[in-house]
Amino acid sequence: MSLNVESTPLTAVLAPPPLRLIDDTGHAVAESESGGFRLPAVDTLLGLYRQMVIARRFDVQVTALTRQGRLATYPSALGQEACEIAAVAALSPQDWLFPTYRDSIALLTRGVEPKDILAAFRGDWHSGYDYQQHRIAPQATPLATQALHAVGLATAAKLKRDDTVALTLLGDGATSEGDAHEAFNFAAVWQAPVVFVVQNNQFAISVPLDKQMACRTIADKAIGYGMPGYYVDGNDVAAMYAVISAAMHRARSGGGPTLIEGLTYRIEAHTNSDDPTRYRKTADVDLWRSRDPIERLEKYLVAQGALSTEARADIAAVAEQLAATTRECMTDQAVVDPLELFEHVYSTPRTALAEQRAFLAAELDGDASASAALSGTNTEESTR
Template sequence: MQPLAQPPRQAPIATPPLLRLIDDAGHAAPAAESGGFALPPLTTLLRLYRQMVVARRFEAQVTALTRQGRLATYPSALGQEACEIAAVASLAPEDWLFPTYRDSIALLTRGVPPEQILASFRGDWHSGYDQQQHRIAPQATPLATQALHAVGLATAAKLKRHSTVALTLLGDGATSEGDAHEAFNFAAVWQAPVVFLVQNNQFAISVPLDKQMACRTIADKAIGYGMPGYYVDGNDVAAMYAVVTAAIDRARSGGGPTLIEGLTYRIEAHTNSDDPSRYRNAADVDVWRGRDPIERLEKYLVSEGALPAAERADITREAEELAAATRDCMTRQATSDPLELFDHLYSPSSARPALAEQRAFLAAELAELAAPSTDKGANR
């Protein structure tokens, strides 16, 4: 049987211009490209720059540790810092973040310690941080499942008349999943206070975007669900911050959900076990390296006189201190208690007798194994 041929496509409608506030060269973009959004204050941009530099140093350190065998795997977000940092910086303390497996720097920026972020990548815990404390759901590996969780939490918050907003991070591949459709549709119908931020890094592992969908942009899908959609330069942290902040404010005031597409690029491999040379051109990677989000903002800040040498030195010091702390925590041998298998499954008031019996059985076996051994053949 012959394989099914790809049907010919009609000529696509021209892609709309990207919404941006700072261009690739580090200059303020023309008003026509701003979509009506204003540049954030210099103090905000300087804070975002610091967070991106620190996050990138963390990524580089973790990637090195993975290559040394300290972690089993790690999906780098190098080049996607603008999307992730802008998203977290836009959240209020009471809001919730629903991340994917690639969004470790988002967790870092929201205050999760490195050893807790990396616990799952090392195989210590499924999720090594306290979700309630940080208002961050577990990092989702199955595509788009966290979008439904975000909508559920946001809907519950609305019913309880809380001011909480849920923001979920997705990749372009996740929008091809049924879970994403259900989340978009439910959120729009029920006007849930949720923001969907799609980091379009242009590859779902090895599948390019044009093999996933025929629409102009992912943001165009928003109109079919009845919610606003924005097509944003995902390497412009100023634009990302302005758009995400506005979407969160809209959700909090009862305006319902928003779909935001941040066009960016995955500079490194899907994970350390991936070989991207099999499915993409190195020349394309070089082009996107030239659109670096950190360098872009740095040029703008320098041109505005907002990045003095002392500030640069302080940012570098903070980044190196974090890298050193990350190395230290990952070179320490992890300790685990097998009895933790039974913890955090139910609240103490809802404990299951069967689990208590299983825990007691395992505890007895562990105690027997830990007891001093005797040489049964010594008296033979």
């Protein structure tokens, strides 16, 4: 007897509409559709709008600098501003942010200077900012590794009985990694005060979401780990801020982790080395451009009488000044010391590393005889 197995994949099942508080036209949704979340105060939304406008101008400027060859690479977050700005705005000063390589505007919003954000992308230094000062971990290039780091810090905070919460930003592709599974599972089992914010921009470089997973939404996975999951309109900064703020409060109060999926779209290419026309349609990009998170909130604030023409001009002026500062800092030639390669490798200096450092120092000084002697010593060491 054969089983009658349905051939329709689970991905063919339509996902539910994402939670939103302001719709595409800039109108507040009915209370019955808000999922129990309240629309943030107008002053809060105005602050979020300001931060998104400034962040986008920075992002556009840096993309231009990359195309001019003044940066090695830069992953743009154009179109994803609502997810990142809402996440940072929900943090308290003592909280920690664990970002990915695409989250530069999150760093900017948390107070990191443009020159320090771009140091790694220009190849000046591993990371240009002070982690402890900003309470921001290094931007992670390997997918999902920062999720484990966030859970580790959050668990330590719980053991120390302080009120620090860790928030980590991930992409949809990162949730296909084993590190993400381990982070979700460990956080839920140990009730770590951590919030996972997944920016579902629908592509892991060129791989669409339906080729990554068969479930309706990423948020659906939360139930398998035993934690709350929310599927949110990632282009609605009001909804993202409300949901993330609630999750931060829950974590701080001992309620454990939360998984939040923000449905959004990556307007620009993956990086400057990518050609997105090979795997997605221009019509889809145009559709998501029409769902712009900044324009949506702007319509709402104007209708509320909270955003005047003068206020918009003032915000734009601040954004332009930041763009000018960013351009200026990229004209300064970085002073790079090759010997810094050997710094901060081990807490206790190793003899072999010291020998390598001395060999390079001699090479840089042009001391051929010293280099040859040191080379012979190194060869001797390697044959023992």
